[in-house]
Amino acid sequence: MGAIHLEEIHKLFDEVHVIKGVDLEIEEGEFIVFVGPSGCGKSTMLRLISGLEETTSGRVVINGKDVTALGASERGLAMVFQSYALYPHMTVRENMGFGLKMAGRAKPEIDAEVEKAADVLQLGPLLDRKPKEMSGGQRQRVAIGRAIVRDPAAFLFDEPLSNLDAALRVQMRIEIARLHKRLNKTMVYVTHDQIEAMTLADRIVVFDSGHIQQQGAPLELYQNPSNLFVATFIGSPKMNVMPCRQSEEPGAASLMNGAAVSAQAESYSGKAAATFGARPEHIHVTAPREGDVAGEVGVVEQLGGDTFLYIDVPEVETITVRTPGISMVREGERVGLKFDPAQSHLFDADGAAVTQRS
Numbered sequence: 001m002g003a004i005h006l007e008e009i010h011k012l013f014d015e016v017h018v019i020k021g022v023d024l025e026i027e028e029g030e031f032i033v034f035v036g037p038s039g040c041g042k043s044t045m046l047r048l049i050s051g052l053e054e055t056t057s058g059r060v061v062i063n064g065k066d067v068t069a070l071g072a073s074e075r076g077l078a079m080v081f082q083s084y085a086l087y088p089h090m091t092v093r094e095n096m097g098f099g100l101k102m103a104g105r106a107k108p109e110i111d112a113e114v115e116k117a118a119d120v121l122q123l124g125p126l127l128d129r130k131p132k133e134m135s136g137g138q139r140q141r142v143a144i145g146r147a148i149v150r151d152p153a154a155f156l157f158d159e160p161l162s163n164l165d166a167a168l169r170v171q172m173r174i175e176i177a178r179l180h181k182r183l184n185k186t187m188v189y190v191t192h193d194q195i196e197a198m199t200l201a202d203r204i205v206v207f208d209s210g211h212i213q214q215q216g217a218p219l220e221l222y223q224n225p226s227n228l229f230v231a232t233f234i235g236s237p238k239m240n241v242m243p244c245r246q247s248e249e250p251g252a253a254s255l256m257n258g259a260a261v262s263a264q265a266e267s268y269s270g271k272a273a274a275t276f277g278a279r280p281e282h283i284h285v286t287a288p289r290e291g292d293v294a295g296e297v298g299v300v301e302q303l304g305g306d307t308f309l310y311i312d313v314p315e316v317e318t319i320t321v322r323t324p325g326i327s328m329v330r331e332g333e334r335v336g337l338k339f340d341p342a343q344s345h346l347f348d349a350d351g352a353a354v355t356q357r358s
Contacts, residue, residue: 002029002062002153002154003025004024004186004188005025005059005061005062006022006023006026006045006059006060006061007023007061008023009045009055009057010055012056019048020209020211021211022211024205026154030187031186031187031200031201031202031203032186032187032204032205033189033190033197033201033204034205035194035204035234036207036233038192040207040209040210041207041210043159043190046158046190048060049188050077051070051071051072052079062075062154063076075153076152076153077152078147078154079147079157079158080155080158081158082158082162082163084136084139084143088130088131088132089130091130092118092123092126092127092129092145093111093114093127095142096118096123096127096142096145097110097114099146100149114149116149120145120182120183121141121145122141123138123142126138137164140163153186154186155188156187157176159191160172161173161191161193162193173195173196173199173200176200194234197218198222201217202217203217204216204217204218206221206229206230223357226352226353227351228277228352231277231345231353235279237280237322238320239277239278239279239345240279240319241277241347242275243255243276244256246274247260250268251341251346255276255293255315256316257293257316260292261276261339263276263346263354264341264355265356266357269348269356272348272354273346273347274348275346276345280308281322282340283319283321283322284338284340285321285335286336286337287336288334288335290336290338292337293313293319295311295312295313295334296332296333296335297309297312297334298311298318300327300331305325306322306324307329308321309327309329309335319337321337
C-alpha cells in the first residue's frame with residue numbers, strides 16, 4: 001500500500017510562505033514527478049510528505065492514516081537523497097542493512113533482505129566492497145538498495161541523479177524505471193531535469209511559487225499546457241512565445257510584425273489571445289517567401305541527431321527551430337518559417353491557454 005493524500009498543505013518558514021494550499025492525490029503504485037524552477041517548493045513538498053519538515057497547516061494522509069503529526073521514522077516511507085550518504089567505513093552489505101540492524105532485526109533476516117535487494121539492483125558482486133571502491137552510479141544504487149530493504153509504503157527521491165555525469169544519469173534513469181516496474185511501489189521523484197520527468201513519470205506535477213500549476217501525463221502537459229508557465233517549462237528546447245494580437249476568427253492572431261498565425265484546437269476559451277506559442281520541433285524551414293515569417297539564421301548548432309537553428313525575425317524575436325538530422329542551412333542564410341497550426345498555442349493576457357485540446 002502506498003496511497004498518499006495531501007489536503008490543503010501550507011508551509012511557512014518564518015514569514016516566507018513556501019507551500020500555499022496544495023491538494024494532491026497520489027495513487028498506489030504511481031510514479032509521480034515534481035518539477036519546477038529552483039525555489040518553487042517541490043523539494044519542500046517532498047520533505048513535508050516524508051516528515052522531515054513539519055506542516056504549518058493541512059493534512060498528510062498515507063494509506064488512509066493521518067500522519068501529519070508523526071515523525072519521519074513513523075511514516076513507513078524511504079527517502080533517497082542527492083547525496084549518497086553512505087558510511088565510508090562500512091561495506092555495501094553493511095550500509096544496506098544498517099537501518100534494519102538499528103531496528104533490531106535478526107542478522108539472518110537482514111542478510112536475506114540485503115541479498116534480495118542486491119539481486120534487484122545487480123549489486124551482488126559488490127556487497128563486500130566499500131563506497132570508495134565504487135563508481136557514483138554504483139553508490140547511488142547502494143543508497144536505493146538501503147531504501148528497498150526497508151520495504152517502505154513509498155519511495156521519495158530528491159534529485160537523486162544530479163551528482164552524476166550525463167552517461168551515468170541515462171543509465172540510472174533506466175534502472176529506476178525498471179525498478180519501479182519490478183517493485184510496483186509508489187514513487188515520488190523531484191527533479192529539475194526535463195528528460196527525467198518526461199521519461200519516468202506516470203504523472204508530472206508542475207510547481208511554481210508554492211502552487212501546482214498543472215498535473216497530468218507527460219505528453220498531456222507537453223501537448224496541452226494549461227498556461228504559459230507550463231508551456232515554456234515543459235519541453236526542451238522550450239516553446240517559442242511571441243506577442244500577438246487577437247484576430248476576428250477564433251484561433252487566429254497576428255504577430256507584432258503583422259504576420260498572420262493560427263492555432264487549431266477543439267475549443268477556445270473566448271479570451272483574447274496575447275501570446276502565440278510554437279515548439280521548436282513544430283516549425284518548418286521553407287524558402288523565405290513561403291513561410292509565415294522570414295528571418296536570418298544567426299546560429300546553427302549541429303548535434304548529429306538534431307540541428308538547432310536560431311533565427312532572428314524582425315519585430316518578433318529570435319526563434320528556435322529543431323530539425324531532424326544534419327541541416328544544410330548555414331549561418332547568415334535567409335529562410336522562411338512556417339508554424340504548424342495543429343501544434344501551435346495561444347495564451348491570453350494572464351497567461352492562461354486560449355486553445356484547449358482534448
